[in-house]
Amino acid sequence: MNKWLFLFTCSIFTASAFAQEQSLRELYAKPQHDWPAIISSKDVPAAPLKPLKAKPINQSDEIIALGEKLFNDTRLSRDNTVSCASCHESRLAFSDRRKLAVGIDGQVGTRNTQAIIGIDHWQSFFWDGRAKTAAQQALMPIENPIEMGSSVELVLNKINRAEDYKKPILNAFGKEALNKELLALSLVAFERTFDVPESLFTRFIDKAQTSPSEAVALLDDQQLEGLHLFRTKARCMTCHEGALLSDNEFHVTGLHFYGRKLQDLGRFDATQDSADIGKFRTPSLLALQQSTPWMHHGGFQSLLGIVNFYNAGGARPKPRKKFKDDPNYPQTTELLHKLELSKDEKNALIAFLETL
Structure with missing residues (x-):
């Protein structure tokens, strides 16, 4: 090809690409x-x-603080080794970077841990949508035999007997003990504070x-x-x-x-x-x-x-x-x-x- 024709063709190609680029950027x-x-x-x-955008949080700082304490507490599991935070790390958008979730006794689950993002925007929870609300979701891992392997009743007995929970529960709800609903409410209140990184x-x-x-x-x-x-x-x-x-x-x-x-x-x-x-x-x-x-x-x-x-x-x-x-x-x-x-x-x- 003639040198000048080659340069002319290249310049047309370059100009055309530039025009497309500019057009996309302008759009x-x-x-x-x-x-x-x-x-x-x-x-x-x-x-x-x-x-x-998160919806306005209508829980008190005391409820949120209680939820944070519970979220990070391994006493929510049967053998006191696994907390919510074990699989949902704050530095990883509350996921865990493992291929599959790992629970008590080193048991490996069948699904990947999802990040906790925008809980007010979801219509269901878990990969299979088995929980319809965030409150339902919050308690299910406690009773999952692979994840925490306990029961809500046993967890409430542990938490309500613990000296380090007496003041946080009183500050949050003006009560001496949590029930199932307040346990879920506290966890969800904390989870609602999670911002998208x-x-x-x-x-x-x-x-x-x-x-x-x-x-x-x-x-x-x-x-x-x-x-x-x-x-x-x-x-x-x-x-x-x-x-x-x-x-x-x-x-x-x-x-x-x-x-x-x-x-x-x-x-x-x-x-x-x-x-x-x-x-x-x-x-x-x-x-x-x-x-x-x-x-x-x-x-x-x-x-x-x-x-x-x-x-x-x-x-x-x-x-x-x-x-x-x-x-x-x-x-x-x-x-x-x-x-x-x-x-x-x-x-x-x-x-x-x-x-x-």
């Missing part, structure tokens, strides 16, 4: 309602991105509410392209929407291992409805970096693995042998599609996910 420098339309696989519009994304989405041009300046070009892909071609907001970055729903992504050694029936465990076999609650993506590894089985330790998984349209296992005609064999949700993201697009999407 996201506008108020969010003027951003490119969200693309998802659902019929209903996805909720726009916005800061996660500050990240580049939280700074960006906060600033986007008042000054979009300043907000978009916080992201480099690759992160900005990743945000755009998250909202459009990659269809991430099909399930990861709104302030919580979760749709509060349950889906089959294909990671149920039905009929195999690692089988996990998901939401079925809570509902006993065969239609729920293999479904898991959509986790929040907030504090993503602190809550690795990911998925209900903790099987993903890299964002590239996650992106490749969804780029392929999720897992679509085929029933084998005796399960070939099983009417209950879980079918991967139709919300997942092959995305055909290029290598550069996958890298951009990862760059955005790393801001969370």
Whole structure:
């Protein structure tokens, strides 16, 4: 090729790329309602991105302090070795960075510990949604034979007899002893004080509410392209929407291992409805970096693995042998599609996910 023609062609290519870059940056420098339309696989519009704000806390400082003491107390377990904080560490967005949760006697559970984020925004709790309220959730680990292996009655007997609890209980409730309801209320009061860890994304989405041009300046070009892909071609907001970055729903992504050694029936465990076999609650993506590894089985330790998984349209296992005609064999949700993201697009999407 002629040298000058080559240089001319390169300059056109560079100018075109620059124009596209500028166009994308200009689009996201506008108020969010003027951003490119969200693309998802659902019929209903996805909720726009916005800061996660806790609802006003209506419990006293004394109740919150009591909840903090209880949350960190190993006496809530049968053998006084495990507390709520054992699996929910404050430095890790109240998760534990283990593949699977570990309880009393070193017993390993079957699911990954979820971060405690925005408890007022969830419609259910646990990967299978077996708790409908935060108060229900707070007490369940106490009686789980793998987690704390005790009972609420035994825990109340221990706490109410302990000298170091007499004053905190009196200060919090004007009573000499806790009951089941007050135990749950105290734990939840403390959990409601947990803030989403500050990240580049939280700074960006906060600033986007008042000054979009300043907000978009916080992201480099690759992160900005990743945000755009998250909202459009990659269809991430099909399930990861709104302030919580979760749709509060349950889906089959294909990671149920039905009929195999690692089988996990998901939401079925809570509902006993065969239609729920293999479904898991959509986790929040907030504090993503602190809550690795990911998925209900903790099987993903890299964002590239996650992106490749969804780029392929999720897992679509085929029933084998005796399960070939099983009417209950879980079918991967139709919300997942092959995305055909290029290598550069996958890298951009990862760059955005790393801001969370």
